[in-house]
Amino acid sequence: MATAIDEDRLSQTFAALANSTRRAIVARLAEGEATVNELAEPFEMTLPAISKHIKVLERAGLVIRGQRAQYRPCNIDAAPLEDVSSWAEQCRRVWAARFDRMDDYLKQLQRQRKGRPTR
Amino acid sequence: MTETIGSQDDVVMERSFDAPVELIWQMWTDPEHFKAWYGPDGATIPVATMDVRVGGTRLVCMEMQSPNGPMRTWFAGEYLEVVENERLVYTEFMSDEHGKVSSPSQMSMPEGHPTTTEIRVDLEDVSGRTKMVMTHVGIPSGSPGAAGWTMALDKLAAYVGTQSG
Numbered sequence: 300m301a302t303a304i305d306e307d308r309l310s311q312t313f314a315a316l317a318n319s320t321r322r323a324i325v326a327r328l329a330e331g332e333a334t335v336n337e338l339a340e341p342f343e344m345t346l347p348a349i350s351k352h353i354k355v356l357e358r359a360g361l362v363i364r365g366q367r368a369q370y371r372p373c374n375i376d377a378a379p380l381e382d383v384s385s386w387a388e389q390c391r392r393v394w395a396a397r398f399d400r401m402d403d404y405l406k407q408l409q410r411q412r413k414g415r416p417t418r
Numbered sequence: 419m420t421e422t423i424g425s426q427d428d429v430v431m432e433r434s435f436d437a438p439v440e441l442i443w444q445m446w447t448d449p450e451h452f453k454a455w456y457g458p459d460g461a462t463i464p465v466a467t468m469d470v471r472v473g474g475t476r477l478v479c480m481e482m483q484s485p486n487g488p489m490r491t492w493f494a495g496e497y498l499e500v501v502e503n504e505r506l507v508y509t510e511f512m513s514d515e516h517g518k519v520s521s522p523s524q525m526s527m528p529e530g531h532p533t534t535t536e537i538r539v540d541l542e543d544v545s546g547r548t549k550m551v552m553t554h555v556g557i558p559s560g561s562p563g564a565a566g567w568t569m570a571l572d573k574l575a576a577y578v579g580t581q582s583g
Contacts, residue, residue, distance in 0.1 A: 390429045390554050393458050398433050398552075401445055401455040405437045 312379045315359035320344070321352050325361060328375035332365070338373065429554040439503045439541045442548045446506055446539055452478075464490075465515075472500050476508060477517045494519070498536070506539040 316322055324338055339349040353373060356362040360379045365372045435442055445451050449466035456463050456478070465479035473496065480491045494513035499505055511534040512520045538553040 387429050387556075391431065394429065394431050394552060394554065396459055397455055397457055398431070398550075400457055402433075402435060404451075404454045405435060405441065405445070408441070409437065 311359045312361065315355050315361055318352070318355075320349075321356055324349075324352060324356065324373075325375060328362065328373055329377075332372045332374045334370045334372050336370075428556075429552075431552045433550050433552075434544070435548045435550060437548055438546060439543045439548045442541055442550055443503045443506075470497060470500055470506075472497055474500075475517060477513070477515075479515070490515075492517070499538075504541055508537055510535050510537060 316325065320342060323341070327333060327338060327341075335346060335350055335353060338353065339346055342349065353362055353364075357364060360376055363374045363376050365374065445455065447468060447470045449468055452466050452468070453463040456466075458480075461480050461482045463478060464481050465477065467478075468474075468476045470476075476495050476497065478493045480493070482489050482491070492513045492515050493510050494517035495508045495510040497506070497508045499507035514520060533556075536555045538555070540551045540553075542549040542551075
């Protein structure tokens with residue numbers, strides 16, 4: 300059930316993922332843990348810039364930083380997405396809106412056809 | 419979590435329309451009709467080409483307004499089953515404007531994360547009205563966990579696009 304808290308979390312999740320660099324970081328972490336240095340490798344960005352992106356993901360609960368070792372490896376936490384915005388849930392919403400529009404469009408078409416004089 | 423990705427990612431939707439099956443078939447197969455409803459909200463479909471026969475290809479362009487100007491996303495696919503007024507099955511994946519599959523790195527994804535989904539539409543005449551069942555299946559490729567993830571992210575990206583307009 301969508302509560303206010305879930306909605307806030309949903310917004311935070313979307314905001315965190317509304318950035319191609321952060322999506323790439325999350326996708327990389329889906330394959331396994333990585334250090335900030337490793338995450339920064341594919342990007343032409345400074346380490347502080349990458350760290351900033353990781354902090355945004357951390358606040359959204361999508362990334363967890365390890366406490367062990369000075370490198371503090373990053374790990375993914377899929378819970379925010381699985382809970383409130385699974386692929387299936389997103390998909391269902393998009394299709395439901397589409398079929399509503401199809402229904403409206405059909406009514407509009409049929410009105411036009413009925414309005415046309417018949418012989 | 420004990421469910422497999424396959425069953426978890428199936429989306430099945432049933433709708434009834436007050437229109438004959440022939441017209442609903444055209445909604446899916448006639449580009450001009452398709453553009454009128456496909457959306458999603460806040461998006462337009464400037465391009466839709468459909469070679470509706472088994473093995474034929476399709477290409478759809480979605481345009482969304484973003485703070486940085488219009489953002490175009492292309493989806494291509496192939497028709498797998500075409501039974502007029504009854505059943506339509508096609509695949510869908512993100513592509514470039516020529517229908518060539520986008521490599522994962524072009525979508526800011528690491529290599530090894532292709533995402534193809536399959537859309538099945540079944541139509542049934544119920545005394546002049548149409549019962550439509552649409553099934554959207556995520557086809558996992560690569561590691562099972564990662565595939566579900568990538569698809570979720572693609573849909574999220576599209577969703578975020580619609581929300582910012």
